[in-house]
Structures are given as structure tokens and as C-alpha cells.
Amino acid sequence: MSSSSTPTATFIFSLLPLFLLLLSDANANAVDSASTVCIIGSGIGGSSVAHFLRRYSPPHLNFTIRIFERNPVVGGRMATVNVSGHIFEAGASILHPRNLHAVNYTKLLNLAVNSPSSSDESSSSAFGIWDGHQFVFKTLSFKSELPFVDKIVSLANSLLMLFRYGYSLIRMDKFVETAVNKFCKYYESFETRPVFETVDEMLKWAGLYNLTTATLAVELADAGLSPLLIQELVTVITRINYGQSVSMSGLAGAVSLAGSGGGLWAIKGGNWQMAAGLIDRSDVELHLQEEIESISSNGEYYELNSTLQNSYTCDIAVVASPLDELRLKFNPPVSIPKRELQHTHATFVRGLLNPVYFGLKSVAEIPELVGTIEIPDLPFSSISVLKQHDEKDFTYKIFSRKPMADAILDSIFSVRTETIRINWGAYPHYTAPEVFAPFILDGQHLYYVNAFENAASTMETSAVAAENVARLILSRFPSIVPLSLPSLSSEGDGGDVHVDL
Numbered sequence: 001m002s003s004s005s006t007p008t009a010t011f012i013f014s015l016l017p018l019f020l021l022l023l024s025d026a027n028a029n030a031v032d033s034a035s036t037v038c039i040i041g042s043g044i045g046g047s048s049v050a051h052f053l054r055r056y057s058p059p060h061l062n063f064t065i066r067i068f069e070r071n072p073v074v075g076g077r078m079a080t081v082n083v084s085g086h087i088f089e090a091g092a093s094i095l096h097p098r099n100l101h102a103v104n105y106t107k108l109l110n111l112a113v114n115s116p117s118s119s120d121e122s123s124s125s126a127f128g129i130w131d132g133h134q135f136v137f138k139t140l141s142f143k144s145e146l147p148f149v150d151k152i153v154s155l156a157n158s159l160l161m162l163f164r165y166g167y168s169l170i171r172m173d174k175f176v177e178t179a180v181n182k183f184c185k186y187y188e189s190f191e192t193r194p195v196f197e198t199v200d201e202m203l204k205w206a207g208l209y210n211l212t213t214a215t216l217a218v219e220l221a222d223a224g225l226s227p228l229l230i231q232e233l234v235t236v237i238t239r240i241n242y243g244q245s246v247s248m249s250g251l252a253g254a255v256s257l258a259g260s261g262g263g264l265w266a267i268k269g270g271n272w273q274m275a276a277g278l279i280d281r282s283d284v285e286l287h288l289q290e291e292i293e294s295i296s297s298n299g300e301y302y303e304l305n306s307t308l309q310n311s312y313t314c315d316i317a318v319v320a321s322p323l324d325e326l327r328l329k330f331n332p333p334v335s336i337p338k339r340e341l342q343h344t345h346a347t348f349v350r351g352l353l354n355p356v357y358f359g360l361k362s363v364a365e366i367p368e369l370v371g372t373i374e375i376p377d378l379p380f381s382s383i384s385v386l387k388q389h390d391e392k393d394f395t396y397k398i399f400s401r402k403p404m405a406d407a408i409l410d411s412i413f414s415v416r417t418e419t420i421r422i423n424w425g426a427y428p429h430y431t432a433p434e435v436f437a438p439f440i441l442d443g444q445h446l447y448y449v450n451a452f453e454n455a456a457s458t459m460e461t462s463a464v465a466a467e468n469v470a471r472l473i474l475s476r477f478p479s480i481v482p483l484s485l486p487s488l489s490s491e492g493d494g495g496d497v498h499v500d501l
């Protein structure tokens with residue numbers, strides 16, 4: 001694949017097959033009715049590829065779509081945990097109001113939404129920044145049934161924040177708003193939005209690429225944020241959302257900061273239902289508890305072998321999972337830039353925090369959300385209240401970079417009736433400058449949705465990458481366009497109209 005292609009050229013060439021297709025119903029017999037797309041992974045990425053392939057395919061193009069999932073359930077990093085009978089998000093938990101694919105999925109699938117106001121965490125729940133010895137910052141907490149009291153408390157908290165961080169807070173908002181606005185270009189219609197073969201090209205087109213070349217700390221300092229705001233509030237947020245410091249890339253940082261604003265929402269009962277619903281509606285042959293071990297290509301088709309000793313023949317293969325920690329073998333081998341995953345340990349505890357650990361007198365003084373800054377040997381990144389059952393009985397969620405040992409938990413909690421630990425290969429460990437794997441792994445029909453995860457890792461970014469990959473698949477699939485078209489046959493190689501730009 002050449003990297004010299006300009007976005008405009010790619011745009012025109014990539015759209016051609018789709019246009020031709022729409023014009024040429026008579027060529028239905030040019031399509032191999034047995035064409036099979038095999039997707040590895042049933043998370044939001046894999047399920048979105050299936051959804052958009054169905055939505056964008058012309059009626060006569062009837063792919064067989066298979067999804068392989070090694071787990072017994074769909075959803076991947078969207079998963080729930082059952083803590084003594086109560087269900088909470090264990091992985092991806094919040095969506096941004098401008099996550100338009102998620103908004104559309106919710107409507108399409110008739111899912112109910114947990115809006116911020118209906119959640120257990122009220123807007124005035126207290127937030128504190130812990131440095132290992134003391135709270136360097138704390139907002140007010142005042143639980144009230146009266147909405148106007150809540151409003152006053154939240155206003156007072158805004159003033160407290162403004163007092164500590166000053167005008168930098170507004171600069172931070174602007175930085176995030178600018179990045180979010182650029183990201184929204186990915187919702188533009190086909191007329192103005194090209195199909196992208198590489199993540200680099202996709203980010204450059206939206207004006208987001210530069211944010212991946214410098215660290216968040218540098219980008220924010222350039223934007224005029226004070227060192228105090230970067231060391232404290234911003235660091236707290238990147239540690240909560242990506243388990244990492246402000247030395248992560250500016251783009252992942254911007255996405256992480258966007259995930260701390262207002263209007264955040266979630267799917268009632270679990271975000272995994274988006275993947276389940278999309279798969280249900282997309283006429284997919286779903287293979288649960290079947291792990292793909294190898295993908296071999298003979299130039300004409302792909303052979304996928306699974307742990308169940310099955311072998312599947314596919315015209316198109318799509319990897320919709322990070323490859324970094326997979327045992328998946330490619331034959332011939334593919335090469336992608338090395339990437340480390342950041343592991344986040346999510347620990348769920350039913351019980352009661354011990355105020356003594358925080359140097360406080362009563363549990364009520366401990367903020368509902370405890371964030372932390374970059375101090376060596378701090379055992380956790382954040383602790384938050386998921387639910388208050390009664391005055392002395394809560395469910396908490398802890399994020400940490402290392403597993404939470406029992407001894408540490410015993411010092412933080414005075415009561416612990418249930419503890420559940422989940423070790424997530426959570427998201428890439430972000431660096432700057434980022435180096436991206438291509439969407440097309442072999443120059444043929446082997447695709448990699450999670451190449452985009454080096455930009456940022458969220459449910460919505462996976463959906464956006466998946467939508468682009470679905471368009472890319474359709475624009476490059478050989479048998480879609482009849483061989484006889486004069487304008488293209490001169491350029492095609494054996495009927496594949498994709499022009500290698």
C-alpha cells in the first residue's frame with residue numbers, strides 16, 4: 001500500500017465502486033452469492049462492521065457474515081459484573097452526548113438509557129483529589145431531595161474549581177470542544193467524507209493527526225493551561241479513563257477529558273446490549289466460545305482455524321480486536337507496529353471504606369469519587385461509589401494499574417463482604433508520537449478495525465473505525481463491480497477495481 005495517496009484521490013476512487021454498484025442492478029450475477037465475511041470479535045467494533053455492511057450493501061449483494069467470539073457472551077470490553085445481585089458496568093461505562101453512532105444504535109435497537117440525572121451519582125456528589133497523604137482538593141457534598149439545593153451545591157463546586165484552577169479551566173474546555181468538533185466530521189455524509197485506507201489519513205482529514213504527535217502535557221501547556229491544572233485535575237481524569245499519566249498522546253488525552261464532562265449517559269442494563277442488538281439484526285452466523293487461532297491466505301481466500309478444530313473459508317476477514325496480546329497466527333505473517341496494552345484492574349467491593357486510611361473521622365467525609373495524581377506507589381488510580389445500599393453499606397469500584405492485594409484492601413476498607421477482581425487488557429498504552437497499523441493488513445481483504453485504537457479507545461471510536469472499514473470493504477471487494485466496465489478494466493488487476501494509489 002502506498003502512503004502517498006492524497007485524501008481526495010482516495011475519496012474519488014473509493015467511492016467509484018459504490019456509485020457503479022447503485023447504477024448497475026443488472027449486474028447482480030457478477031456477485032458471488034457465497035461471498036463470506038468472517039469477523040473476529042463481537043465487541044462494538046465487530047458488531048458495527050456487520051451492521052454497516054448490511055446497511056451499506058446493495059440488495060443483490062448477500063454476504064454470509066460470520067462472527068467469532070472466544071467468550072460465551074458478546075460485547076467484549078462492554079460487560080457487566082454482578083456484585084451481590086446488583087448489576088454494574090465492569091468495562092466501558094459512559095457515552096458522550098455527541099457519540100452519534102451510539103445514539104443511533106440506541107434508537108434502532110429500542111434500548112433504554114440511563115441519563116446522568118437518573119443515575120445514582122447525583123451532580124453534587126463530592127469529588128476529591130488524593131495524593132497518598134491528604135486530599136489536595138475536595139468539592140462539597142450535600143445530599144438533598146430538593147433540586148435547587150443540588151444546583152447551589154454544584155454552583156459552589158464550580159466556584160471552588162474556578163478558584164483553584166482559574167481561567168485554565170475554560171481553556172481546557174475549549175481544547176476538548178475543538179477536538180470533539182473535529183471528530184464529528186466522521187459523521188458527515190458520503191459526499192464529503194472519503195473512505196480511508198489508513199488511520200493516519202483518517203486523522204489528518206479531520207485535523208486530529210497533530211494531536212497524536214505530542215503528549216497531552218505538551219498540548220495542554222501549548223493551549224495555555226496552568227501546570228497545577230495539568231498535574232491535578234487533568235491527571236486525575238487520564239488516570240481514571242485510561243489508567244495513564246499526561247504523557248499519553250494529546251488525542252487520547254482530549255478524548256479522555258471529553259469523557260469527564262456533562263451529559264454522559266449509558267445503556268440501561270448494560271452497554272453490551274448494543275453489540276447484541278446489532279448482531280441480532282444483521283443476519284449474522286454467531287459462533288460463541290470459538291477462538292480463531294490462525295488466519296491463512298492462499299491469495300484467493302482466507303482459511304480461519306479455530307480452537308474447536310473447525311476450518312472456515314472466507315473471502316474477507318476482519319480482525320475486530322486488539323492484536324497485541326492475541327495468540328492469533330497469520331500465514332503469511334503480517335507486520336504491525338509494536339503496541340503495549342495498558343492493563344486496568346477493576347476491583348468491585350461491597351462493604352465500607354475506612355476513614356482512618358484517608359486521615360478522616362467519618363465515612364461521610366470521604367468523597368464519592370476519589371481521584372489520584374501521579375505519585376509513585378499509590379496503590380489505586382480511583383475509588384468511586386457505585387451504589388449506596390444504606391448508611392454503612394456501599395458498592396465501590398476501584399481502578400488500579402496493579403492488582404489490589406487483600407492486605408491493601410484491608411487497610412482501605414473496614415468492611416468487605418464481597419470482592420470481585422477483573423484484569424482488563426484495557427486499551428493501548430499511549431505514547432507520542434503514535435505509530436499506526438494500517439486498516440488493511442495484507443493489501444488484500446484482511447482488515448484490522450482496532451488499528452484506530454492508537455488514536456483513542458472508546459465504544460464510539462470503535463464504531464467510527466468499523467463504519468469506515470465497512471465502507472472500505474465494499475469499495476475494494478473484487479466481484480462487486482463487473483469486469484467489463486471500460487473506464488476501469490484498464491486499471492484493474494484481474495478484476496479487482498481497487499486502484500492501488
Ligand SMILES: Cc1cc2nc3c(=O)[nH]c(=O)nc-3n(C[C@H](O)[C@H](O)[C@H](O)COP(=O)(O)OP(=O)(O)OC[C@H]3O[C@@H](n4cnc5c(N)ncnc54)[C@H](O)[C@@H]3O)c2cc1C
Pocket residue numbers: 040041042043044045046068069070071074075076077078090091092093094095259290291292293320321322326328344346424425426427450457458459460462
Ligand atoms: C475498564 C475499562 C473502562 C472503559 N471505559 C470506557 C468508557 O467509559 N467509555 C467508552 O466509550 N469506552 C471505555 N472503554 C474502552 C472500550 O471498552 C473499548 O474501546 C471498546 O469497547 C472496544 O471495542 P472493540 O469491539 O473494538 O473491542 P473488544 O470489546 O475488546 O472486542 C473484541 C472481542 O474479540 C474477542 N476476540 C479476541 N480475539 C479473538 C479470537 N482469536 N477469536 C475469537 N474472538 C476473539 C474478544 O473476546 C472480544 O470480545 C473502557 C475500557 C475498559 C477496559
Ligand SMILES: *[C@@H]1O[C@H](CO)[C@@H](O)[C@H](O)[C@H]1NC(C)=O
Pocket residue numbers: 059062
Ligand atoms: C440472503 O441469504 C440468506 C441466507 O443465504 C437468505 O436467508 C436471505 O433471504 C438472503 N437475502 C436476500 C436479500 O437475498
Ligand SMILES: *[C@@H]1O[C@H](CO)[C@@H](O)[C@H](O)[C@H]1NC(C)=O
Pocket residue numbers: 082083084085086087
Ligand atoms: C447475581 O448473582 C446471584 C448469585 O450471587 C444470582 O442469584 C443472581 O441471579 C444474579 N443476578 C443477575 C441479574 O444475574
Ligand SMILES: *[C@@H]1O[C@H](CO)[C@@H](O)[C@H](O)[C@H]1NC(C)=O
Pocket residue numbers: 100101104187
Ligand atoms: C443516524 O440514523 C439516521 C436515520 O437512519 C441517519 O440519517 C443518520 O445519518 C445516522 N447517523 C449516523 C452518524 O450514522
Ligand SMILES: *[C@@H]1O[C@H](CO)[C@@H](O)[C@H](O)[C@H]1NC(C)=O
Pocket residue numbers: 207208210
Ligand atoms: C499539523 O502540523 C503541521 C506541521 O507542523 C502543520 O503544517 C499543520 O498545519 C498542522 N495541522 C493542523 C490541523 O493543525
Ligand SMILES: *[C@@H]1O[C@H](CO)[C@@H](O)[C@H](O)[C@H]1NC(C)=O
Pocket residue numbers: 294296303304305310311331
Ligand atoms: C487449518 O485446518 C486445516 C484443516 O484441518 C488444515 O489443513 C490446515 O493445515 C490448518 N491450518 C493451520 C495454519 O493450522
